[in-house]
Amino acid sequence: MSETLGTDTAIGGQSQGTPRVGGAAETAPPTRPRAAGRRRGRAKMRLEIAVLSGPPIIVFLAFVIFPVALAAYYGFYQWHGYGAATDWVGLNNYKLILTDPAFQQVLWHNLLIVVLSLVIQGPLAILLALLLNQKIRGRTIIRVLIFVPYVISEVIVGTGWSLMLQANGALNDLLAHVGLGSLKADWLASPKLALWTLMAIISWKYIGFAVILMLAGLQAIPEELHEAAAIDGASYWQIQRRITLPLLGPTIRIWAFLSIIGSLQLFDLVYIIWGEYVSGTAGTSTMAIYMVGQGRDAGNYGYGSAIAVVMFLISLIVALIYQRFVLRRDLRGAVTEGAI
């Protein structure tokens, strides 16, 4: 291991004998210059902090925080994207959003996607992770293969699936071949099915990520606990319920958080498979789709910005509630300050 470390301590040992220049200067007049040196050290440290953290903070503020603030600003105007925003409408955009049936519809879709993602992927991922965590051969290759859908972009996933799920596509053909022709359906266009099709595609794309996270969580649980419980006569399922699940808790909670935030922002998949207009009739449009439709395509940038703010507030409230009540112990100051 410690080739680097070894040489370093060796050098450290040598240099202890010969006092450094700075050290010599300090020892000559005892008290006051040392304070000055410390002050100089502090100034130097401040400079280093500024030089190192300045550029990232500037980029971050300019391209993340400022646009979000700008959205909040434009949300108060009726504005069509060119010239200065002058048509102040106060909270009118927000009042419109609250009574806009189209927005209520997309909000409902987003909530369904959030809940269904958790309910479908969560239990499935835990079961699969428990299974794959056993000592079986080819674990590495399994991990790679189940992660593949997650690595492919939503654009490609969407393009591929929409070709397969067309009325005359591969899935219906396959069903007919195996004698399940009665199950053939218009998976994408039927308003009854489309949302479930979307959920199937989302689950397919993101389950691998969930399983990998759960596997990582499982591997952090010491095996001795299981052995001890087994010696005490606990059955396999008792061990999983009483020991594994509680210890997997932090991983599950973080996965759920990521899943919720992701579901609230869903855009690419729906945009590619259904597009703005079809997604409205098929019942798969999301808040982000509606926002882009209003802002970029209909030119109502003020209204689009207000939708963005509402989306952000929903995400923020969800995140804060989640952190306050669920993640509190797990993050230990990752997002709130705390333990740094």
Add this chain to the structure above:
Amino acid sequence: MSATTAGSWRSTLEPQTPGSGSRRGRRGAPQKWGSPFTYFVALLFIAVCIAPVLYIVVGGFRTNSQITTSPAGLPHPWVVTNYTGVLKSVTFWGEFANSVIVGLASTVGIVVLGLMVSFVIARYDFKFKGAMYSLFAAGLMFPLVIAITPLYIVVKDLGLIDSLAGVIIPQIAFGLPTTVIILVPFLRAIPKEIEEAAALDGASRLGFFVRMVLPLSLPGVVTVGILAFIGSWNNFVLPLYIINSQANFTLPLGVQQFSSQYSTDTARVLAFTSLAMLPALIFFTIFQQRIVGGLTGAVKG
């Protein structure tokens, strides 16, 4: 060498986590075969994950008439003209080059800026440290989609519309939160004694950063870099807003445009799509251990 050094550091630091050492031990022991049921479910799961991807790749080797007559069949005979056609097209390579430029520039930007600020947060002691961390962590709640309209306006005001820089710079900014979240625990895990030893040797804090921190945090840096590259490679919303002319298209835009332009030429769309996903897949396969390991660290950190 430095990677293994850091790896063993981590495992000695956190004995409860499965470090590389314990895994190596497991591999050394003769492995038992598990139950057939486990393999059955694992294979089924893999089949579900891989089949649609294979469908896209294999579909590219068929002709349109084959696809129309039997949508779920295998190529008979296999034709390569779809793939060769895409590989010969200037459009594909132009979009490929744009994606590579955007991906590399974004990755370098995210890694360099992310390391700088993570180092400050992890190793310096000052008043606003916590606030700085919270600022970047809060960025996780500002996803690109939400800020896209005003971001478009900002980029437009800077005159960067329809340029690759207009995609790269915002991508760097939006990549910083994840980077900081992953790198800070990595940098903090380097023992204080090493820093003190370096200081005794007369190294400044910056010297310590370059000579000790960079090599020791290499695994984290690689993870962050891979995630940044794949994120950039797959990004769709930002180029959709920023880039207008086809000469500046990245591959996701290209796939979307190609599939609507040649909507009747399914086989070619499948070939184009396969070739567009290939680089991210190769990249992932090479570095999969790092990605998975990095995610693990991030969750535990």
